[in-house]
Amino acid sequence: MTDRLLVATRKGLFTVVRKGGTWAVAGAPAFAGEPVSAILPDGRDGTLYAALNLGHFGVKLHRSEDGGQTWTELPAPAFAAAPEGGEGPSVSLIWTLAAGGADQPGTLWAGTLPGGLFHSADRGSTWSLNQSLWDVPERREWFGGGYDEPGIHSILVDPRDSARLTIGVSCGGVWTSGDRGASWALGGHGLRNEYLPPEMSDQRSTQDVHRLAACTAAPDRVWCQHHNGIFRSDDGGTNWTEVTANAKPAAFGFAVAAHPADPDTAWFVPAVKDECRIPVDGRFVVSRTDDGGESFEVLSDGLPQDAAYDLVYRHALDIDASGERLAMGSTTGALWVSDTGGERWSLISAHLPPVAQVAFG
Amino acid sequence: MPRVSFTANLQRHLDCPPAEVAGRTVRAALDAVFAVNPWLRSYLLDDQGRLRRHVNVFVNDRPVADRARLADPVADDDEIFVFQALSGG
Numbered sequence: 001m002t003d004r005l006l007v008a009t010r011k012g013l014f015t016v017v018r019k020g021g022t023w024a025v026a027g028a029p030a031f032a033g034e035p036v037s038a039i040l041p042d043g044r045d046g047t048l049y050a051a052l053n054l055g056h057f058g059v060k061l062h063r064s065e066d067g068g069q070t071w072t073e074l075p076a077p078a079f080a081a082a083p084e085g086g087e088g089p090s091v092s093l094i095w096t097l098a099a100g101g102a103d104q105p106g107t108l109w110a111g112t113l114p115g116g117l118f119h120s121a122d123r124g125s126t127w128s129l130n131q132s133l134w135d136v137p138e139r140r141e142w143f144g145g146g147y148d149e150p151g152i153h154s155i156l157v158d159p160r161d162s163a164r165l166t167i168g169v170s171c172g173g174v175w176t177s178g179d180r181g182a183s184w185a186l187g188g189h190g191l192r193n194e195y196l197p198p199e200m201s202d203q204r205s206t207q208d209v210h211r212l213a214a215c216t217a218a219p220d221r222v223w224c225q226h227h228n229g230i231f232r233s234d235d236g237g238t239n240w241t242e243v244t245a246n247a248k249p250a251a252f253g254f255a256v257a258a259h260p261a262d263p264d265t266a267w268f269v270p271a272v273k274d275e276c277r278i279p280v281d282g283r284f285v286v287s288r289t290d291d292g293g294e295s296f297e298v299l300s301d302g303l304p305q306d307a308a309y310d311l312v313y314r315h316a317l318d319i320d321a322s323g324e325r326l327a328m329g330s331t332t333g334a335l336w337v338s339d340t341g342g343e344r345w346s347l348i349s350a351h352l353p354p355v356a357q358v359a360f361g
Numbered sequence: 362m363p364r365v366s367f368t369a370n371l372q373r374h375l376d377c378p379p380a381e382v383a384g385r386t387v388r389a390a391l392d393a394v395f396a397v398n399p400w401l402r403s404y405l406l407d408d409q410g411r412l413r414r415h416v417n418v419f420v421n422d423r424p425v426a427d428r429a430r431l432a433d434p435v436a437d438d439d440e441i442f443v444f445q446a447l448s449g450g
Contacts, residue, residue, distance in 0.1 A: 055372060056415040056445035063391040073375075073400060078408040090407035 001161045002320040005327050006048070006068075007335060008036035011353035013050050015068055023337055023348045030068055037289065038315070039101055040097035041361025044105060049124060051076075051094035051110075059091050059112075063124055077110045077118035077127040089114055093147070096315065098155035101162020101216040109165075111152030115142055117167065119181065130181045133167075138186060138205035142172030145208050145227070150192035154212035158236065159221045166212060166222060166237040174224070187233075194228045195274065198262040211314040212237065213258035213266065216321075225314070226255040230268060232293050241323070243293025249280040255317035257326060264292040267326060267342055270313040274347035277311055284308035286328070286342050302336065302345030310334055315357035329355025363390050364440040375400055387418060388431035390441055405443060417444045 003018040012029030013036045031052060037059075038051040048068055052060040062071040082088030093113040098233040100107025110118040110127065117130040133139075142150035149169075154168030165177040165188070176188040188204040196206065208227035214236075224231040229244025229251035244251040253272030259265035268287045271277050279285065283306070286299045304310070310330035317328040326342055329335045333352040336345040366379040377398060384390035395402040412418060412428040413435050417424070419442040427432045435441060 052373070054404075056413065057371070058407065058413055060403075076403065078403070081409055088409040090409055090411075282431075 001322045001325040001339065002314070003244060004041075005318075005337070005360065006039045006041060006087065006357075006359045006361065007329055007352065007355055008039040008050070008353050008357040008359075009333070009353035010035050012036060013039060013068070013360060016339075016348060023346070025349055025352075026059075030064075030071060031062075037356055038094050038097045038110075039357050039359050040099060040108070041359055042099045043106075043361055044099060044102060047123065049097050049108070051097060053093055053255060055141045056336075059094055060253075061124060063242075074124045075126065077112060077116070077120075077129075079116060079129060081204075083285065089116070091116065092149060095151045095153045096155055098107045101157050101159065104162050107162075109155045109157070109161045111155050111167065113144075113147055113151035114149035115139060115151060115169065115172065115313045117152055117181070131184060133175065133184050136175075136184055136186075137310040139172065141203075141205045143206065144171060145170035145210075149304075153195045154209070156212055156214045156219070156222065156226075156237075158214075159216055160219060164219075164236065166214070168209040168212040168224070169322060170210065171206050171208040171227075173204045174209055174233075174240075176237050185238070187236075187238040188240065189238060191231055191314065192223070192228055192242065193226075210254045211256050215263040216260040218263040221257045221258070223258050223266045225253050225268055227252065227273070230256075230282060230293060241293075243289070246289075246294060246297050248287060248298060249285065253312075254276075254314040255312045255328070257317050257319040258318065260321055261323050262290070265290045265323075265341075267317065268296075269328060271311055278309050279311075282307045282309065284310045284330075286326075286345075287341050299342045299345075301343060302338070302347065304334075313356060316355045318358045318360055325360070327360065331355065362437055363435045363439045363441055364392055365390055365443070367443045368445055370445055371404060371443070374404065377401055378387075385434060386431065387420065387425055387427075387433045387435060387441060390435055391418075391431065415446045417446060418442065419444065 007014040011034045015026045037053045040049040061074045061076040084302040096111040099108040108120040118127045156166040158164035163180045191207040222233040231240040251269040257267045287296045310321040310332045331354045335348040362381045367377045382393035
């Protein structure tokens, strides 16, 4: 199991390590006081990447080659300048960072607000906009979910074939590519958005996908925590089956973690929909399916069951390669780890800043 | 030459000492600073070269009027101040 956890928060990047069987926050955070919006421990070469969203001074990107001891600023993904007099876009948030395939050393992907997908072939030293996705006509229908602008929050690279990509957009549906992003197809058949007018509820280009997660060993199995509920794909994101009816105690949530080896197992952190977004009855729980969404088990051992109002954002639940160790952090600044597939949780800290992402590595 | 100085809060992120630079507009003066300190540009301007929403630039005691193109004129003895609006928690 992985004994290091990176925790990206509203006020810095924390490293949490397990020593002698005990997890502890290791020293002061990197970027103390600054909002860290995304983190990527690149398992291919051990490099760490951290994206910041400096309130006044914009989006920044940093790289560490010594495990987070020192950081070097890189150029952040950015849109090209519009022709004179034009109203061009500007990156307002790096929402997610993803490593390319094992056969693509140095390749990184970045999902941003206002909906640009960026690619780097040189470990983040330079970035270019994926123009083909930016140019899909349906992008004009995308809208913001939680933010004013739409954003790309999930980037899945197929471990069998790194040319195959699946991305999730809030609110712009699921998109797939089979050619490293040279062209894109709109997936999401079977997703449904209850809050839209009935004639628009199955419009694929505006689906409110909260988060996608794929099974490493069976990457065609993708789980979607959607605004409306929980969906499962068996073909990498093109077609979906809704399993919302069996979810409990609620089908709403942001985060999902997929078991790396068992495609039928996934974890969710339920909350009351739509705008409420607090645990049901003040009891903070995780739900798990181990049968492909036919049934869900509520897991609460070690989690607060009275007057708890923790919410786990879409990137703040992670699972390590063992499939047994999970971590999650909340908007209330609590951090938990489980070594038992979610059966039992240990509180690591209740006093961190609001957590945007947790990542083993 | 106009003198450009920066809020101390920028120093948390990168070194940006006051500078005397050539330039007849705010844009030209800042471009001269960016020429020797290229990392500074993205801290003050967005992808389109517009002043970031929470960054303010004053010429002497006047806020710049043209936040998109920074075409406000500057004279040799003017001082350009770069601030930010502190807010939030």
